[in-house]
Amino acid sequence: MDIKNLYKKYSLNTYNRLGPVFVKGKGSYLFDDKGNRYLDMFPGWGVSILGHCHPRIVAVLKKQASTLIHLPNNLFQQEQALLAREIVKNSFPSKVFFSNSGAEAVEGAVKLSRLYGRGNRHEVIAMRNSFHGRTFAALSVTGQEKYKKPFTPILPGCKEAAFNDFSDFVKKVSKKTVAVIIELVQGExxxxxATTEYIKQLYGYCRQNDILFIVDEVQTGMGRTGKLFCYQNYGISPGIMILSKGLGAGVPIGAFVVAERISNYIKPGLHASTFGGSPLVTAVSLEVFKTIKEEKLLKNVLACGRYLALKLKGLKNITDIISEVRSFGLMTALEINGDSSRIFEACLNYRLIVNATHGNVLRILPALNVTEREIDQAVIILEKVFLEHNKKTRRKTETKT
Ligand SMILES: Cc1ncc(COP(=O)(O)O)c(C=O)c1O
Structure with a gap:
């Protein structure tokens, strides 16, 4: 069967797809329909934090699927309550709402900020170059024109401030400002x-001026930066935290976690989700928390994060096209002098999956249980790609001169 042709014929054309047809995953590897093995250093676009088909996730999925899959949210179930408790126990005094995706959780957080503003304040300040999702409120607080422009007018009251620039934020505040939304490490x-100094200033200012501090941990959450939640690196306590991606390690789940002091702004009937927090996905998420703890994955994130950064800095010395290596735990990027999608494609040809973002950035978000050996394999391929790139650019300059 020609799968690619089926996509062409029947799927709405919203994604640029490349590479083979994948049929199987195991740990940090994907397998295509011809049996070829790919090293996946960007598993599930930041979702598959335990790698592909972790045996504990497979087991809990099988068990829960034969016990109870779905229940409407007007009935009580065990797993959702246990997961809410697990999130709160590991973060700050709060209450949890479950959605199905990151954007939906952002949507809920923005709605709650409207309730918090009580009709007097509604403006939300987001950061330039941020990404919060594709639904309308999430898109409106995404600080990238290219995503918003085709859909204008966006939600009123969404402003943008420069990232890591406290004075610019203060300039954007008005009497109508009710919230700020920020990724502590911008992913997309x-x-x-974000620097510690900046976050301390921003957080202090927001507390003094009763501005809700919303952290979007869709990408940074669930251990990616070496702490379970990234805000814990900064010594702050958010008003609202947004989770998704790694929270389910492959099943669709999102959440917004609301500080206790503001949780009573929402009442039954004001927000809901048919699928949000089903027994199936919450049982899996509970297992994700257990696995991170029992397999001591935060330790691995710090050790492998340092190892990967070191190796990538080594690569910077062999090529002119890497201008910077950025890393926080296992959230890693190479800034490229030029188009990073070319490098992504070259890596794919050598059966290495990374990600090209923001035009000139190569993003690497391995699973939290990645090994040094897998990192070595990835770096060998990257080295090959960069050396070939060096040769090509040298040839081009020689023919010009
Ligand atoms: C930081 C952040 N917030 C929100 C989202 C949106 O999540 P979703 O695609 O699940 O709606 C993303 C997606 O990449 C993200 O990286």
Missing amino acids: GGVNI
Whole structure:
């Protein structure tokens, strides 16, 4: 069967797809329909934090699927309550709402900020180069014109401030400002890391001026930066935390976690989701928390994060096209002098999966249980790709001169 042709014929054309047809995954590897093995250093676009088909996730999925899959949210079930408790126990005094995706969780957080503003304040300040999703509120607080422009007018009251620039934020605040939304490490925007000094200033200002501090941990959450949640690296306690991706390690789940002091702004009937927090996905997510703890994955994130960064800095010395290596735990990026999608494609040809984002950034988000051996394999391929790139550019300059 020609799968690619079926996509062409029947799927709405919203994604640029490349490479083979994948049929199987195991740990940090994917297998195509011809039996070829690919090293996946970007598993599930940041979702598959335990690698592909982790045996504990497979086991819990099988067990829960034969016990109870779905239940409407007007009935009680065990797994959702246990997961809410697990999230709160591991973060800050709060209450949890479950959605199915990151954007939906952002949507809920923005709605809650409207309730918090009580009709007097509604403006939300987002950061330039941020990414919060494709639904309308999430898109409106995404600080990238290319995503918003085709869909204008966006939600009113969404403003943008420069990332890591406290004085620009203060300039954007008005009497109507009710919330700020921030990724502490911008993912899609190119792995840009917020400085501690900036976050301390921003957080202090928001507390003083009763501005809700919303952290989007869709990509940074669930251990990616070496702490279970990235805000814990900064010594702050958010008003709202948004989770998704790794929370389910492959099953669709999102959540917004609301500080206890503001949780009573929402009442039954004001927000809901038919599928949100089903027994199936919450049982899996509970297993994700257990696995991170029992397999001591935060330790591995820090050790392998340092190892990967070191290796990538070594690569920077062999090629002119890497201008910067950025890393926080296992959230890693190479800034490229030029188009990073070319490098992504070359890696794919050598059966290595990474990600090209923001035009000139190569993003690497391995599973939390990645090994040094797998990192070595990835770096060998990257080295080959960069050396070939060096040769090509040298040839081009020689023919010009
Ligand atoms: C930081 C961040 N927030 C929100 C989203 C949107 O999540 P979803 O695609 O699940 O709607 C993403 C997706 O990449 C993200 O990286």
